[in-house]
Amino acid sequence: MKKGIIILGSSNSNGNTQKVTSYVSKLINYPVIDLKQKKILEFDYEFNNRHDDFHPLIITIVENYDLIIFATPVYWYTMSGIMKTFFDRISDCLTIEEETGRKLKGMEMAVISSGSDKILKKGFHMPFLESAKYLGMDYVTDVHCWIENETIPDVVKIKIDKFIKAIM
Ligand SMILES: Cc1cc2nc3c(=O)[nH]c(=O)nc-3n(C[C@H](O)[C@H](O)[C@H](O)COP(=O)(O)O)c2cc1C
Structure with missing residues (x-):
């Protein structure tokens, strides 16, 4: 599997x-890494941040997994700043962590x-799709969710079921 x-x-x-992520994680038994609990600094051209949590994390990911699911809130029509910082740091894998970068090739992304809002603005997925393409990853699928009264509505659960079928 x-x-x-x-x-x-x-x-x-x-x-x-997190609510959606934990729901998905329970259904498919995938671990969740919470970037908020990690120290991942902004991209630095001098790589002075190379000893933060990014390198151990990305190495663990490429060595142990086939598929990465990026789970982000929509903040100002795009991915969160924390997620964007993670993507910026993937640039480290094109330079000082090249071997790790090569291992991203062939991995899957969702x-x-x-x-x-229940509908995403056009273009929301473009940075994910293009990054996957650039890195040689396979972009599998995506699902957009929302919460009502602190819970995941049934209509969203149905979307999540479809998402899970597509990634399995
Ligand atoms: C800074 C900020 C910007 C937001 N911008 C958008 C937006 O552009 N479109 C949208 O649908 N929701 C927007 N929202 C609402 C959040 O996407 C929504 O409440 C989301 O479920 C929050 O997830 P979280 O609890 O993980 O942060 C924004 C919320 C915040 C805090």
Whole structure:
């Protein structure tokens, strides 16, 4: 069976994206890494941040998993800042962590988003799709979710079921 991991990039470790992420994780038994609990600094051209949590994390991911699910809230029509910082740091894998970068090739990517709007604006997935393409990853699918009264509505659960079928 495919081994997958969920990367949660929300500013709220117990927020809406976490609710969805934990629901998905329980259904498919994928571990969740909460970026908010990690020290991952912004991209640095001098790589002075190379000893933060990014390198051990990305190495663990490429060595143990086939599929990465990026779970992000929609903040100002795009991915969260925490998630974007993670993507910026993938640039380290094109330079000082090249071997790790090569291992991303052939891995799969999927995306979970959560917003207050039920419809995502056109282009939301472009950075994920293009990054996957650039890195030689396979973009599998995505699902957009929202929360109502602190819970996942049935209509969203149906979307999540479809998402899970597509990634398995
Ligand atoms: C800074 C900020 C910007 C937001 N921008 C959007 C937006 O552009 N579109 C949208 O649908 N929801 C937007 N929202 C609402 C969140 O996407 C939504 O409440 C989401 O489920 C929050 O997930 P979280 O609890 O993991 O942060 C925004 C929320 C915040 C805090």
